[in-house]
């Protein structure tokens with residue numbers, strides 16, 4: 001007799017109408033006092049638990065909620081606050097916590113980077129001189145709160161020691177084992193306190209188990225879980241993996257743990273092969289991640305039930321837990337406020353709350369409950385969607401008519417471009433966006449609500465462009481941008497203008513801290529309808545003699561930061577977007593915009609978690625970029641931009657993009673990227689970001705000249721550009737202007753030095 005239960009792995013923090021974001025931002029601005037802030041947050045936290053309870057989830061995670069980021073919570077819990085931060089109010093005080101996340105005047109924030117292959121960013125733990133100790137047991141507090149306030153017997157959430165250390169920096173490979181050993185007693189203490197408080201099980205997330213990791217780490221992992229199993233025998237250790245199939249599956253399933261959760265959506269083939277080849281140990285709970293936690297399409301409940309039964313039959317498991325494929329942090333909260341969507345499309349969607357209902361339905365069905373009516377309804381809904389007119393279109397993916405390489409090599413076309421643009425050495429520019437102030441957003445909302453006309457809004461945007469062209473001229477930047485004021489977001493904006501996309505009103509997902517994105521939904525074939533950026537860019541160009549850089553989002557980034565359709569291969573969609581962007585690039589060029597940036601920050605984040613799959617991925621992503629950008633004249637300069645990235649291992653693919661200039665985020669990793677160029681050859685235009693734009697802190701001239709000098713030790717000055725790490729949309733106006741002034745002065749100083757030494 002099989003036991004079927006349900007569990008959730010994490011719930012979105014944002015709230016149905018982004019209440020969490022609003023509370024945080026008001027608190028940071030000093031508009032909400034600490035007491036009210038904590039009260040509001042507590043209500044949200046409890047409400048989220050209640051919503052999961054109401055949806056019948058058997059195992060509800062507690063402690064996955066966070067005030068910024070769950071990795072930062074783990075760091076703070078273990079006292080891993082870098083020394084540069086003032087911890088006088090206590091390591092786990094709000095002021096210290098937010099200082100690490102956001103930086104202060106005195107201390108730059110900790111680095112932030114991508115959470116595996118998602119668009120969520122975590123704060124990277126810094127372990128230089130680390131002396132970890134248990135400062136606060138967050139999961140315990142969360143467990144007790146859920147129990148006393150709501151009577152929920154929650155399952156405390158923890159990031160496992162192996163994954164935590166893998167996500168950290170500030171140590172050499174040979175120190176890994178020592179640091180790991182230092183952490184274990186702390187984990188043991190946390191677990192013991194949970195056991196003493198009556199917790200029955202814990203969720204220990206180890207997504208690092210799905211990455212390609214060295215076999216030599218296995219004894220360490222084994223040692224950790226053996227220790228936990230020995231020291232907290234009453235507590236069921238439920239190890240959770242997601243985003244792909246488990247590497248070294250045989251070793252991982254033999255750990256002394258109570259259960260293992262596997263992703264049967266994003267690691268379906270690999271995990272299926274794993275259980276076929278190696279089975280699943282008797283007596284352990286099998287977590288079956290069968291509901292997609294990364295996308296927003298309604299599940300086929302009937303097929304899911306059948307698949308869960310297949311998994312059970314294959315493994316003979318006595319206890320299977322039906323789960324989402326990963327934490328629901330990566331999906332929007334609920335479809336219930338979506339009123340603008342085509343009803344047929346709305347019918348096809350499932351956000352976090354709906355996914356929990358699907359999990360419940362699947363579980364009840366497996367338990368033999370009569371759910372025939374509900375299943376029938378689900379089947380009918382799916383059929384309606386399948387018959388929708390936009391699902392009938394066959395994929396038009398022919399791109400054979402678009403060139404995917406430029407006629408001249410970089411060496412040949414670069415002098416032609418220089419002759420045309422006449423740029424100084426170390427040209428200065430920015431990445432595209434200028435502050436999206438509250439005023440800009442309010443104006444847009446007024447236009448959308450019909451409170452002002454489209455013309456009034458257009459005039460407002462034109463005035464903004466004028467204002468910022470003047471500012472850029474005044475600062476002395478060499479290549480200007482229009483500022484992206486007309487855009488809500490670099491992906492959503494294009495989604496709204498291209499065919500085949502739909503957009504939600506409340507489909508927000510956390511990107512980092514309080515910042516959210518509203519990924520558009522790709523439901524049909526992507527098509528160019530009309531020029532998307534020409535009007536603004538052309539207008540901005542009339543305001544200046546300097547080159548105005550056109551600004552587009554690249555095909556892979558549009559794809560990766562949207563909810564993708566799941567009925568045709570991803571790369572087909574990328575090529576469709578590439579075709580549309582190629583039309584836009586040519587439309588810009590045709591109107592005299594001859595420097596065009598096509599941003600591709602998401603190429604790196606989308607890299608498969610398993611090395612073996614990299615080549616194939618890089619091949620189609622590079623091809624998509626080249627399809628978008630290769631049709632231009634020799635004298636047209638193509639720029640691209642990437643951020644949050646570790647590029648060490650993909651420099652060759654970056655070269656293969658064949659962009660004339662690339663700008664890359666560098667400074668938040670304190671220049672680590674620069675070291676890459678000591679060995680790698682990069683021989684096209686390149687700007688390594690000279691200042692971190694994620695923090696309100698204004699760097700001084702000296703700091704930036706140092707960054708430039710450091711870069712020039714490994715890159716030729718003839719190819720080097722000076723720019724910030726990324727766009728400036730999240731910054732305030734005064735700090736933006738001040739920082740850019742310092743940046744231009746830094747470039748001037750270094751230029752002067754170069755001339756003296758020439």
Ligand SMILES: Nc1nc2c(c(=O)[nH]1)N[C@@H](CNc1ccc(C(=O)N[C@@H](CCC(=O)N[C@@H](CCC(=O)N[C@@H](CCC(=O)O)C(=O)O)C(=O)O)C(=O)O)cc1)CN2
Nearest residue numbers: 119438441442444445488489490491511514515516517561
């Ligand atoms: N898609 C995507 N992914 C990305 C990035 C990115 O730019 N886009 N950048 C990297 C970092 N991530 C980021 C993600 C979001 C934001 C960001 O600034 N998001 C904004 C929302 C942007 C937006 O869509 N704004 C809308 C709606 C904003 C809004 O809340 N409007 C108010 C009215 C105005 C107000 O009260 O503020 C309302 O409707 O009530 C607009 O501008 O129109 C936010 O969270 O605040 C920045 C960086 C990596 N991933």
Ligand code: MET
Nearest residue numbers: 431432433599601727728
């Ligand atoms: C996340 S990359 C952002 C690039 C975009 N052009 C901007 O400046 O905002």
Ligand SMILES: [Zn+2]
Nearest residue numbers: 642643726727
């Ligand atoms: Zn960027």
